[in-house]
Amino acid sequence: MKSVAIIPARYNSSRFPGKPLATIGGVSMVRRVYEIVSSVGLDFVAVATDDSRIYDHVKSWGGEVIMTSENCINGTERVAEAITHLSFDPEFVLNIQGDEPFIKPQQIMQVANALKDPGTGISTLKKKIENEEEFNNQNVVKVVTDTDDFALYFSRSPIPFIRDKSSSISSFHAFYKHLGVYGFKKNILMDIVRLPESILQKIENLEQLCWLENGYLIKVLETDFQSLAVDVPEDLAKAEKYLKN
Known part of the structure; x- marks a missing residue:
């Protein structure tokens, strides 16, 4: 059973152009993610991009990189296209976001190992929400x-x-945030990228809602590790501080 991880990396992010090439501690974000993912012992790891600057950067330090179409509308489509360029047929495909420079190897393996269950075609992670600010942040x-x-x-x-206004999230233990790392059985991945945009997906701008609406099950595993995603340029200062700690 061959397992591969693809790191989709787009240069033209509306909130942070050039984000994959931004440096944290002198190392580009995409390289940090690549090196973490490569450490877990999967059969193949590659960056998938549509930009020559990212392609050349990954090549410059010996990383595997696949050039994909500019027409991919999201990372999942980019991962699916990258898989078609491989010379072998993987069974499990991981989609590791390039803006997660502090993802833990244990989290990657958690998602990968879940796919060994015959009843799991898609896997991802959740973590307990620790404060009201996170809970109310869109x-x-x-x-x-x-x-x-x-x-x-x-x-x-x-x-x-929370219907009882006298309660807070500290009164319960059932509030979770989603961490955007995914595992797919290859056949499921190739199916879901062909689905038309669904109503709930359009309303919330969350592609996984399309999968749910179409009857696909998503296994959500709990992790205790707190990561730090980089979404906007202002997050780089937080990332530098996180790295030092």
């Missing part, structure tokens, strides 16, 4: 799961809703 995607840890819904809104 940029923090929340997730609720069933008793078998399959996703019921993802939302930018606070879910589940």
Whole structure:
């Protein structure tokens, strides 16, 4: 069973152009992610990009990189296209975001190992929300799961809703945020990228809602590790501080 990880890296981010090439501690973000992912012992790791600057940068330090189309509308499509360029047929495909420079090897393996279960075609991660600010932040995607840890819904809104206003999230233990690392069985990945945009996906701007609407199960595993995603230039200062600590 061959497992591969693809790191989609786009230069023209609306909120942070050139983000994959931004440096943290003197090392580019995309290289940090690549080296962490490469350390876990998967069969193949590559960056997938549509930009020659990122392509040349990865080549300059000996990394694997695949040039993909400019027409990919999201990272999942870019990962799926990259897979078609491989000379072998992987069974498991991981989509590791290039803006997660502090992702832990344990988290990557957690997502990969979940795919060994015949009943799991898509896997991802969740972490307990620790404060009200995170819970109410629309940029923090929340997730609720069933008793078998399959996703019921993802939302930018606070879910589940706290009806008792005298309570707070500290009164419960069932509030989670979604961490955007995915594992797919290859056949499932190639199926979901062909799906038309769904209503819920369009409303929340969350592609995983399209998968749920079309009946695909998403296994959501809990992690205790707190990572730090870099979304905007202002996050670089936080990342430098995180690295030093």
